[in-house]
Amino acid sequence: MIDIEILDVHPSTSNIKWISWIPKKINLFIWRLNSDRIRIRSNLTKRSVNLDSTICPLCLSNSEDVDHLFTRCRHTIPLWRSLNDLWNTSNSILNGVSNDIRLAALDSISKTEKCLRLATHYVLLWLIWKWRNKMVHATQEKRSEILNEDIMSSLRVLSHLWISNRSSKIGSDYEEWMKCPRSAVT
Numbered sequence: 587m588i589d590i591e592i593l594d595v596h597p598s599t600s601n602i603k604w605i606s607w608i609p610k611k612i613n614l615f616i617w618r619l620n621s622d623r624i625r626i627r628s629n630l631t632k633r634s635v636n637l638d639s640t641i642c643p644l645c646l647s648n649s650e651d652v653d654h655l656f657t658r659c660r661h662t663i664p665l666w667r668s669l670n671d672l673w674n675t676s677n678s679i680l681n682g683v684s685n686d687i688r689l690a691a692l693d694s695i696s697k698t699e700k701c702l703r704l705a706t707h708y709v710l711l712w713l714i715w716k717w718r719n720k721m722v723h724a725t726q727e728k729r730s731e732i733l734n735e736d737i738m739s740s741l742r743v744l745s746h747l748w749i750s751n752r753s754s755k756i757g758s759d760y761e762e763w764m765k766c767p768r769s770a771v772t
């Protein structure tokens with residue numbers, strides 16, 4: 587059974603892979619992200635929405651657009667490094683945000699692993715967006731507490747919970763998953 591299916595909802599986004607191992611809300615978020623439909627500050631400005639600030643709510647030093655927030659912000663760059671560490675690889679599938687994921691460059695890995703890596707990639711993008719939204723609404727006193735949240739821990743726990751519940755290919759042993767998701771494939 588092929589677990590990666592094309593989400594053929596819009597011609598310009600036909601390269602989005604729908605991952606059935608993670609919740610629908612995350613797949614829909616990825617589709618919105620790739621369709622440039624998220625309410626990020628650069629998009630709101632393009633639509634002439636008046637904003638108090640156009641600055642990234644995480645670093646407070648750069649303009650917020652998709653590229654900056656998800657891949658170039660000093661608070662999100664370490665998360666992608668940690669995702670590579672989780673997979674014990676330096677071979678990142680990140681190239682831009684998610685509409686140009688270099689799965690083709692990963693020919694040496696199994697279809698199950700490709701699907702797993704894509705799933706953890708999607709979950710991290712979604713967690714960054716949730717984190718960013720919290721920061722938008724944070725009071726000054728709460729900023730450092732939210733900035734110090736352990737996003738990678740949430741990624742490990744949630745992705746294991748979701749994927750092990752939805753796929754018979756992934757064992758329920760969290761310790762194995764923590765070592766490397768690859769070793770949890772049954």
Ligand SMILES: [Zn+2]
Pocket residue numbers: 642643644645646647648654655658659660661
């Ligand atoms: Zn930033």
